[in-house]
Amino acid sequence: MLAGFVAGSLFPFYWAFTVGSREPGARVSTPLPGGHFLANARRVFDTVPFWQALGNSVLVSAAVAASTVVFATLAGFAFARLRFPGRDRLFGIVVAGLAVPTQLGIIPLYRAMADLGWAGGLQAVIVPNLVTALGVFLMRQYTVSAVPAELVEAARVDGCSPWGAFRHVCVPAVGPAAAFLGVFTFMTSWNDFLWPLVALDADHPTIPLVLERLQSGHYVDYSLVLAGTTLATIPVLIVFVAFGRRITTGIGQLP
Amino acid sequence: MTMSVSMRSRAPYLFILPFFAVFGFVVVYPLIYNGYLALFDWDLLDDSPAFVGFGNYAALLTDERFGRAVVNTLSLVALTTVPQLVIAIGLAALLDTRRIASRWEIGILLPCAMSLVAVAIVFANLFGPRFGLVNDALTAVGLDPVDWQADRFAAHLAIASMVDWRWTGYNALIVLAALRAVPREPHEAALLDGAGPMRRFTSVTLPLLRPTLVFVAVTSTVGGLQIFTEPKLFDMLPGANGGARGQFQTVTLYLYQAAFEDRHLGYAAAIACVLFVVIGLLAWVNYRVTRALAR
Numbered sequence: 001m002l003a004g005f006v007a008g009s010l011f012p013f014y015w016a017f018t019v020g021s022r023e024p025g026a027r028v029s030t031p032l033p034g035g036h037f038l039a040n041a042r043r044v045f046d047t048v049p050f051w052q053a054l055g056n057s058v059l060v061s062a063a064v065a066a067s068t069v070v071f072a073t074l075a076g077f078a079f080a081r082l083r084f085p086g087r088d089r090l091f092g093i094v095v096a097g098l099a100v101p102t103q104l105g106i107i108p109l110y111r112a113m114a115d116l117g118w119a120g121g122l123q124a125v126i127v128p129n130l131v132t133a134l135g136v137f138l139m140r141q142y143t144v145s146a147v148p149a150e151l152v153e154a155a156r157v158d159g160c161s162p163w164g165a166f167r168h169v170c171v172p173a174v175g176p177a178a179a180f181l182g183v184f185t186f187m188t189s190w191n192d193f194l195w196p197l198v199a200l201d202a203d204h205p206t207i208p209l210v211l212e213r214l215q216s217g218h219y220v221d222y223s224l225v226l227a228g229t230t231l232a233t234i235p236v237l238i239v240f241v242a243f244g245r246r247i248t249t250g251i252g253q254l255p
Numbered sequence: 256m257t258m259s260v261s262m263r264s265r266a267p268y269l270f271i272l273p274f275f276a277v278f279g280f281v282v283v284y285p286l287i288y289n290g291y292l293a294l295f296d297w298d299l300l301d302d303s304p305a306f307v308g309f310g311n312y313a314a315l316l317t318d319e320r321f322g323r324a325v326v327n328t329l330s331l332v333a334l335t336t337v338p339q340l341v342i343a344i345g346l347a348a349l350l351d352t353r354r355i356a357s358r359w360e361i362g363i364l365l366p367c368a369m370s371l372v373a374v375a376i377v378f379a380n381l382f383g384p385r386f387g388l389v390n391d392a393l394t395a396v397g398l399d400p401v402d403w404q405a406d407r408f409a410a411h412l413a414i415a416s417m418v419d420w421r422w423t424g425y426n427a428l429i430v431l432a433a434l435r436a437v438p439r440e441p442h443e444a445a446l447l448d449g450a451g452p453m454r455r456f457t458s459v460t461l462p463l464l465r466p467t468l469v470f471v472a473v474t475s476t477v478g479g480l481q482i483f484t485e486p487k488l489f490d491m492l493p494g495a496n497g498g499a500r501g502q503f504q505t506v507t508l509y510l511y512q513a514a515f516e517d518r519h520l521g522y523a524a525a526i527a528c529v530l531f532v533v534i535g536l537l538a539w540v541n542y543r544v545t546r547a548l549a550r
Contacts, residue, residue, distance in 0.1 A: 002349055002359055006362035009420075015380070016376075075271040097282060107285075107288075107514050107523055109281060111288075112280070131277050163266060191372075212372055226380060229373045251364070252431065252432025
């Protein structure tokens with residue numbers, strides 16, 4: 001039964017490759033791959049700026065993931081192990097922030113980007129995602145369980161500044177959660193569609209935007225579109241298989 | 256000396272400052288500005304907004320397209336949340352009985368590696384009206400092919416299947432983590448009382464999983480209320496956002512169309528405010544329920 005589920009999970013990947021390797025316009029009823037994948041891939045590169053989009057997606061997702069990890073770890077440590085007036089109230093705002101659907105803010109954000117002169121460029125999709133409530137929440141929870149309060153106290157007594165305690169006590173201990181948050185954020189950013197669709201211009205596409213461009217129009221050439229889809233999925237699959245175990249255990253910590 | 260003390264007391268605020276700066280920019284400011292915009296008849300192109308008070312909200316009440324989008328969205332929420340929850344529990348229970356579950360876990364999580372746009376494109380092909388694999392399969396077993404794009408409920412089923420395919424494994428892993436944290440003692444007590452495996456699962460395990468199940472149900476409901484990419488790409492007819500007759504247009508898709516295609520910013524902002532209040536209420540209920548259960 002489990003094997004059936006995994007097969008179902010894999011099937012759309014297989015199907016994307018199968019159709020993406022067929023001859024253009026072919027109406028074949030056998031569900032087996034053809035031999036035209038490379039030819040179709042070449043047509044993808046001729047039709048849309050695939051490599052530019054790949055570069056943009058890597059740049060945006062890496063920047064967003066790195067900054068989210070840094071800022072969320074900092075804030076998570078402060079909320080978990082530092083004492084300051086207003087701490088619990090401010091953390092309450094983080095928790096409330098978990099539930100706020102940020103994509104409903106696209107109209108005000110779009111106007112703000114236009115006013116700042118950022119609309120169209122990559123900074124328009126990087127800056128709003130520099131850190132998330134989910135990231136801060138996760139790192140705070142993990143810091144509470146992985147960084148003993150006594151250790152932070154001892155470091156402070158020894159003359160460590162809050163920054164020193166963060167560097168020498170917190171950072172070495174929160175690696176697993178930070179790695180999960182990094183991969184998770186990278187993938188979320190990689191998949192983002194609505195906001196990039198609104199905020200980016202035709203000269204700054206990301207992968208989802210060029211895929212959409214391939215598919216739009218009255219006549220859809222699926223051997224072309226699904227070859228592009230397969231190409232776009234390969235990098236994420238690699239990340240996924242490389243970090244698989246970390247992701248599956250990290251997801252269990254979400255609620 | 257005084258200098259270093261004041262530096263120290265400021266440090267925690269510096270640590271949380273980046274988060275609150277971004278939060279203010281992407282959450283607080285849009286929230287307030289949406290509420291303000293919604294009071295105006297505001298065209299994206301000309302900057303001469305006319306104050307209409309609650310006129311946009313009143314117009315929403317009689318807007319047929321909006322009403323249809325609300326019904327479509329609720330239908331999709333039901334078709335995604337319920338099956339996901341049921342299957343995720345079953346999958347988690349299955350995985351829990353395996354000793355070496357980690358390889359299976361990655362297997363059922365793989366759909367998350369495919370981007371939403373890619374999922375929508377692949378499924379749009381599978382559910383193609385004439386040459387799709389699903390219709391080929393239906394005809395092969397002697398059933399009539401279905402026009403998955405034109406028929407309203409069929410389109411909802413197809414779109415829900417994308418969401419369910421991508422997220423069920425993910426939710427199963429969340430349930431699985433909670434399942435592994437369930438203490439053994441109540442189980443053993445029930446075993447001594449002669450309860451069978453099914454009975455032990457429903458009357459001992461499930462109640463202990465309740466907070467996690469509420470989390471899964473609410474995150475998938477909130478996700479479902481914002482569904483955009485799948486219906487946007489399901490039928491790529493130029494100019495139609497969610498089917499020729501709006502048969503699978505969702506609220507977020509309508510919001511996008513109102514703002515960036517029809518350019519009615521005030522009206523779109525009113526849609527955003529309504530959706531925000533609905534999601535906020537849901538989150539609040541979730542918070543109360545989870546807290547009550549955790550006691």
